[in-house]
Amino acid sequence: MKFLKYLFIGILFGIIMTKSEAISWYRIQEMFRFQSFHMYGIIGTALAFGLLIIQLIKRTQLKNTDGNVIEIADKQFSIARYLLGGIVFGLGWALSGACPGPMYTLVGNGFTVIIVVIASALLGTFAYGLLRDKLPG
Amino acid sequence: MIEFLSQPWAWYVSGSLIALVMFLLLWAGGFFGVSTTLRTLCSIGGAGKAASFFNYDWKSQNWNLVFVLGAVIGGFIASKFLAANEALQISQATVSDLLALNIAFDGGLAPTELFNWESLLSLKGFLVLVVGGFLVGFGARWAGGCTSGHAISGLSNLQLPSLIAVIGFFIGGLTMTHLLFPLIF
Numbered sequence: 001m002k003f004l005k006y007l008f009i010g011i012l013f014g015i016i017m018t019k020s021e022a023i024s025w026y027r028i029q030e031m032f033r034f035q036s037f038h039m040y041g042i043i044g045t046a047l048a049f050g051l052l053i054i055q056l057i058k059r060t061q062l063k064n065t066d067g068n069v070i071e072i073a074d075k076q077f078s079i080a081r082y083l084l085g086g087i088v089f090g091l092g093w094a095l096s097g098a099c100p101g102p103m104y105t106l107v108g109n110g111f112t113v114i115i116v117v118i119a120s121a122l123l124g125t126f127a128y129g130l131l132r133d134k135l136p137g
Numbered sequence: 138m139i140e141f142l143s144q145p146w147a148w149y150v151s152g153s154l155i156a157l158v159m160f161l162l163l164w165a166g167g168f169f170g171v172s173t174t175l176r177t178l179c180s181i182g183g184a185g186k187a188a189s190f191f192n193y194d195w196k197s198q199n200w201n202l203v204f205v206l207g208a209v210i211g212g213f214i215a216s217k218f219l220a221a222n223e224a225l226q227i228s229q230a231t232v233s234d235l236l237a238l239n240i241a242f243d244g245g246l247a248p249t250e251l252f253n254w255e256s257l258l259s260l261k262g263f264l265v266l267v268v269g270g271f272l273v274g275f276g277a278r279w280a281g282g283c284t285s286g287h288a289i290s291g292l293s294n295l296q297l298p299s300l301i302a303v304i305g306f307f308i309g310g311l312t313m314t315h316l317l318f319p320l321i322f
Contacts (some may be wrong), residue, residue, distance in 0.1 A: 015206050016158065019219060051292075053156060053293065070284060076298070079170075088275055089306055100285070101171040106247070108211060126279075
């Protein structure tokens with residue numbers, strides 16, 4: 001029962017991702033070629049409402065469904081980690097045309113070979129875990 | 138209603154609803170960050186034996202696995218019942234650019250010539266599916282988040298690290314698209 005709400009939110013997310021076409025390899029190419037406003041519009045709108053939502057949550061000390069005040073942790077500061085990690089992520093995002101949310105959604109859309117992309121992403125996550133202490137953080 | 142929902146959604150509709158998903162996750166007691174599910178899955182698979190990074194209270198993250206299971210189901214529902222019976226409206230400039238790289242626009246979400254099981258045996262298919270996925274997984278964890286965690290959640294919370302990560306995403310994405318694609322395709 002506790003998990004049911006997450007299942008519903010996930011279903012909503014999968015429908016939104018599909019209908020927004022943000023899961024499209026072509027749309028990601030269009031974005032990185034600056035040839036359409038579509039993806040920038042999606043991310044920009046999500047961000048504008050996101051900013052408003054986070055501010056409202058903080059100012060009203062909104063409680064979650066468990067009755068606890070919603071707390072949003074700040075991220076630890078570093079430049080190398082976010083910049084280098086981000087570049088590696090971006091290289092993969094443009095190549096595979098999918099970041100993690102769209103990967104899961106694409107499987108539901110019938111692109112079964114995306115399971116290989118997810119398995120590779122798991123391998124990448126595992127490799128990071130092994131090399132973590134040797135990488136600039 | 139179904140007909141109305143089946144049209145392609147305008148960017149401002151999609152963007153607003155993504156913000157709603159972020160809110161619902163926070164309200165439910167979670168957060169909007171999809172790539173952490175990859176770490177959780179590694180931990181469940183026993184990766185903690187090889188690297189301490191995977192020894193953590195992953196059971197507390199099970200809700201996120203249910204969320205992405207929902208995303209798979211949502212993708213299925215949208216493709217079966219809410220599909221627009223028309224080709225994707227991609228910019229003509231992108232179609233021509235891709236054609237110059239010998240990638241045909243087939244009207245679907247992704248080029249089926251690359252996104253199929255046989256394609257895994259070709260160099261291009263292997264790069265797109267295996268190397269691409271690996272870089273996403275490695276980079277997301279190194280950067281501490283992906284598009285949902287940094288570009289939406291982090292920037293919404295005015296986190297400077299997220300801005301740096303998003304700048305990284307674009308440096309990587311632009312490099313791949315404009316410098317490496319002509320070499321690969």
